[in-house]
Amino acid sequence: MSRAPTTSDDILRCTRELVIAGGYNGFSYADISKVVGITKASIHHHFPVKSDLVRTLVKRYRQEAEAATAELERQVADPAAQLRAYTGYWEACIADASAPFCVCALLASEIPALPETVVLEVRAHFRALSDWLTSVLERGAAQGRLHPAGTARAEAEIILATVHGAMLSARAYGDAGMFGVIVHPLLERLETPR
Secondary structure, eight states: OOOOOOHHHHHHHHHHHHHHHHOGGGOOHHHHHHHHTSOHHHHHHHOSSHHHHHHHHHHHHHHHHHHHHHHHHHHOOOHHHHHHHHHHHHHHHHHTTSSOSOHHHHHHTTGGGSOHHHHHHHHHHHHHHHHHHHHHHHHHHHTTSOOOSSOHHHHHHHHHHHHHHHHHHHHHHTOTHHHHHHHHHHHHHHHSOO
């Protein structure tokens, strides 16, 4: 049984949408107040400063991603299918605009201007995702299902850069299909024996 959303959850959900739309400096507590229907003082009660709010958002986002990859591991045994499911998730989210951009990828582009507490959480997200992709590639190589060109770690970083770059291209061109145009050849290369 899932719990009912709290005011804090509503604030974080709104913040996520605002960050995706305009980045760290693209919103204020006044914007959240209008959307959620609470006072700015109420937001400050839950999150005293903006860096606390966004740090909490990124930490939760990372936890959600880790839970999703763990669930994917339980449901899909084949490493190649896991990579396809991961990229397929983003392809669907971009196509239906439900999550058109990774919160952490967007914030990573703003690192020089972000508070250190937020930067640490963004980097933790990238490390966790890279670790998971590395493990998928290692298992896939051991099973003969995936064929990385270099080390599993290097290939994981290539996947991360490709997926996030494909998000950016889809956004820049205003064409959700651009994501698949960029990502599918990478997956095909990884699945093709050398």
